[in-house]
Amino acid sequence: MTTTTLAPLLRAEGVTVRFGGLLALGDVGLAVPPGTVVGLIGPNGAGKTTLFNVLSGVVRPQQGRVVWKGRPLRGHRPHHLAGLGIARTLQGLNLFPGLSVLDNVIVGADRLAGGGMPAMLTGLGGYQRDERRLRDKAMAVLEDFGVADAAHAMPQTLPYGVQKRAALARAVVAEPELLMLDEPASGLSGADITELGDRIRAFGRRMGVLLVEHHMDLVMGICDHIVVLNFGEVIASGSPAVIRADPAVAQAYLGASVREGSDD
Numbered sequence: 080m081t082t083t084t085l086a087p088l089l090r091a092e093g094v095t096v097r098f099g100g101l102l103a104l105g106d107v108g109l110a111v112p113p114g115t116v117v118g119l120i121g122p123n124g125a126g127k128t129t130l131f132n133v134l135s136g137v138v139r140p141q142q143g144r145v146v147w148k149g150r151p152l153r154g155h156r157p158h159h160l161a162g163l164g165i166a167r168t169l170q171g172l173n174l175f176p177g178l179s180v181l182d183n184v185i186v187g188a189d190r191l192a193g194g195g196m197p198a199m200l201t202g203l204g205g206y207q208r209d210e211r212r213l214r215d216k217a218m219a220v221l222e223d224f225g226v227a228d229a230a231h232a233m234p235q236t237l238p239y240g241v242q243k244r245a246a247l248a249r250a251v252v253a254e255p256e257l258l259m260l261d262e263p264a265s266g267l268s269g270a271d272i273t274e275l276g277d278r279i280r281a282f283g284r285r286m287g288v289l290l291v292e293h294h295m296d297l298v299m300g301i302c303d304h305i306v307v308l309n310f311g312e313v314i315a316s317g318s319p320a321v322i323r324a325d326p327a328v329a330q331a332y333l334g335a336s337v338r339e340g341s342d343d
């Protein structure tokens with residue numbers, strides 16, 4: 080898969096963000112084409128979450144813009160994302176604790192609902208047909224994720240790995256065109272990370288995926304294209320093989336580990 084031949088779904092152009100005197104992002108660009116898994120990596124404090132937040136409409140850049148399918152997004156907010164066809168998972172789980180796993184996933188299917196989610200969840204209005212359709216769809220996705228047994232449980236009663244799968248199921252149930260994942264492997268290990276990687280790869284055949292992740296084996300194993308940030312700037316961009324061989328990337332991570340290990 081090459082990232083240069085397909086028109087990107089999402090693009091950040093010349094994005095600059097300052098927090099007071101700190102330059103969190105300086106003139107950063109990134110593009111996510113359809114059918115492509117793009118990794119965003121960098122040492123702690125490099126600016127990954129800030130860029131994820133700019134793309135999500137949480138943080139407004141002082142300069143630059145975010146472009147969705149060729150159209151600049153002006154003043155977009157996180158609650159606009161689903162309507163655009165963008166889903167995201169955040170660090171942690173962010174499942175609604177008062178809703179069963181199934182209802183959490185149904186909420187994620189909001190974009191597919193004809194009538195409106197509040198009426199559907201409360202049973203008001205003539206939405207029974209839609210509700211049945213969404214329930215079936217949500218159950219099918221939970222089955223696909225191997226957690227259908229947990230459909231009627233409250234999320235907080237379930238093991239972390241099951242909750243993680245439910246959160247991912249909620250993100251993809253509406254069949255987004257772009258999936259943004261912020262550290263999906265955090266808290267997972269071993270076989271769970273391998274399975275997560277297989278799933279992300281499979282998503283990447285149906286949609287664009289932006290993956291912010293610290294787990295280097297996962298990133299190198301599943302990304303088509305990787306963008307590396309350090310101190311708010313893009314220091315490298317290319318295939319996993321190119322990134323692995325780039326001395327500037329090794330230096331950035333080495334510098335970070337030396338700083339973290341220093342006594343002062």
Ligand SMILES: Nc1ncnc2c1ncn2[C@@H]1O[C@H](COP(=O)(O)OP(=O)(O)OP(=O)(O)O)[C@@H](O)[C@H]1O
Nearest residue numbers: 098101102103121122123124125126127128129130
């Ligand atoms: N709201 C904020 N106010 C002030 N500074 C911030 C804010 N958010 C982030 N920063 C700073 O901006 C820089 C980039 O932070 P960011 O969280 O984007 O990095 P990151 O690459 O996601 O790091 P990590 O891997 O540790 O999550 C850091 O120096 C951070 O301390």
